[in-house]
Amino acid sequence: MGEGEPGITIVGGGLVGALLATLLAQRGFAVDVFERRPDPREAGYAGGRSINLALAERGLHGLRLAGLTEEIMRLAVMMRGRMVHHRDGHTELLRYGRDDSEVIWSISRGRLNIALIDAAERAGARFHFGRRLLSAAFGNGVTMQFHDDGADTAHEHGCAFAIGADGAGSALRAAMNARHPLGERVEQLGHGYKELEVPALPDFPASSLPSAAAAALARGERFALEPNALHIWPRGHYMCIALPNAEGSFTVTLFLPNAGDPSFATVATPAAARALFEHDFADAVPLIPELEKDFGENPVGVLATLYLDRWHLGGHALLVGDAAHAIVPFHGQGMNCGFEDAVELAELLDAHRDDIAWTFAEFERRRRPNAEAIAKMALENYVEMRDSVADAGFLLRRELGRLLAERHPGRFVPRYSMVTFTRMPYAQAFARGAIQDTLLRELTTGRERLDEIPLDRADALVRERLTPLETQ
Ligand code: FAD
Numbered sequence: 001m002g003e004g005e006p007g008i009t010i011v012g013g014g015l016v017g018a019l020l021a022t023l024l025a026q027r028g029f030a031v032d033v034f035e036r037r038p039d040p041r042e043a044g045y046a047g048g049r050s051i052n053l054a055l056a057e058r059g060l061h062g063l064r065l066a067g068l069t070e071e072i073m074r075l076a077v078m079m080r081g082r083m084v085h086h087r088d089g090h091t092e093l094l095r096y097g098r099d100d101s102e103v104i105w106s107i108s109r110g111r112l113n114i115a116l117i118d119a120a121e122r123a124g125a126r127f128h129f130g131r132r133l134l135s136a137a138f139g140n141g142v143t144m145q146f147h148d149d150g151a152d153t154a155h156e157h158g159c160a161f162a163i164g165a166d167g168a169g170s171a172l173r174a175a176m177n178a179r180h181p182l183g184e185r186v187e188q189l190g191h192g193y194k195e196l197e198v199p200a201l202p203d204f205p206a207s208s209l210p211s212a213a214a215a216a217l218a219r220g221e222r223f224a225l226e227p228n229a230l231h232i233w234p235r236g237h238y239m240c241i242a243l244p245n246a247e248g249s250f251t252v253t254l255f256l257p258n259a260g261d262p263s264f265a266t267v268a269t270p271a272a273a274r275a276l277f278e279h280d281f282a283d284a285v286p287l288i289p290e291l292e293k294d295f296g297e298n299p300v301g302v303l304a305t306l307y308l309d310r311w312h313l314g315g316h317a318l319l320v321g322d323a324a325h326a327i328v329p330f331h332g333q334g335m336n337c338g339f340e341d342a343v344e345l346a347e348l349l350d351a352h353r354d355d356i357a358w359t360f361a362e363f364e365r366r367r368r369p370n371a372e373a374i375a376k377m378a379l380e381n382y383v384e385m386r387d388s389v390a391d392a393g394f395l396l397r398r399e400l401g402r403l404l405a406e407r408h409p410g411r412f413v414p415r416y417s418m419v420t421f422t423r424m425p426y427a428q429a430f431a432r433g434a435i436q437d438t439l440l441r442e443l444t445t446g447r448e449r450l451d452e453i454p455l456d457r458a459d460a461l462v463r464e465r466l467t468p469l470e471t472q
Contacts, residue, residue, distance in 0.1 A: 016321030016338035017165030018116035023346035025123035054332030062339030083229035170323035183309025200248025222248025315357030325371035
């Protein structure tokens, strides 16, 4: 691409589109972003789903490059591990990492999106809000039709090539697929989710404040639960989780199958939701004063994995983020993975401005195996979160894994840590994770306690099967 030629058009100014716009504008590209929603800084953020998100190292790296870490981390709440709420009401913290250098962060989707839009504009990107992509034609360049939902007008935009960051239901993907099939396959999880709220302590209706929470409020605290944890109520085939928000509330997400019992088919009314909570999540009930209202008003979210054989249409169009590889949310990596896309694409486009078709193909070659690996790990993590954290075999393997990680730093690294605290390619984390899992299963089979495991044999197996990791 030479001087005076058209710049880069991005469809979708969500998390990934706005970060990509920032990184490209910082590299001197002229960037236009077309976003369906109104400007969230004027209209308020209309997120529609997952009020908060877990931010980990891969996402943080993208924010660092965008110069946003300080601003974002001021709004983030540290989560040290999973706080498991057992059926009998006792809780235990399962740490994610070795210490507070290995944690994840809960961040508001709306605030993060606004900070990214501001950063992109500061770097020179232009946002066109209220512009919904209807269709795209690919010939000599790309011609796109947009609709302004607010003003009810249509307009056309021409560009040399387009990047689709318009999320799981991508309109650009549909247009590309109509031109040349992308091999699209959507696998429904068969489970959905519903969001509920634990209010910040000062916002609790006075009459419903449980005694422990009343004491916390008297101490001047804002959080009704331990703030520095991701809370989980694992219940076998289903679960609840809660992530803290900076102002003191928690967003609770109930994950249930779509069919069977219990499921969103049997728990279909606010009264049924209360009965489920009283039976299965009793310690959470007093903390959700608007349970019936939240359950009645909030929609059931759909969970699915998107697989594509191709992410690009020659040098005309490319998909990134959820538009290319939407995954289930159980590893907290969808956005983190999308931010890695943005970094990799910005660097590739910067280095290869003259061969867009090659750049798009190369981006797909580098990223698709990694997107497929995190898609698998995210599905596996659902079973771990809802089921295994209460399973003795899992806990023994986890304990042994942590011991081997201590004995072999840089060689035996728990898979969760490789995914969450490093930027090693997801595909590599998946492959090493499989070797480690086999090893842990071999060593723990038929054993119940850590002190029954022959550590000299464990050490020998680690050295034999795992090469030292290259430091990042
Ligand atoms: P989106 O965030 O979907 O943004 C797409 C943008 O495109 C939107 O702004 C939309 O308005 C716009 N758009 C759509 N259609 C059009 C159109 N036709 N024309 C113009 N604009 C359009 N990830 C994590 O890393 N950590 C987590 O903890 C986490 N938790 C999650 C919990 C839940 C319940 C869910 C559902 C997801 C979670 N994710 C998490 C995944 C994360 O939300 C996504 O991976 C991330 O939002 C993808 O960003 P994106 O920009 O690709 O897509």
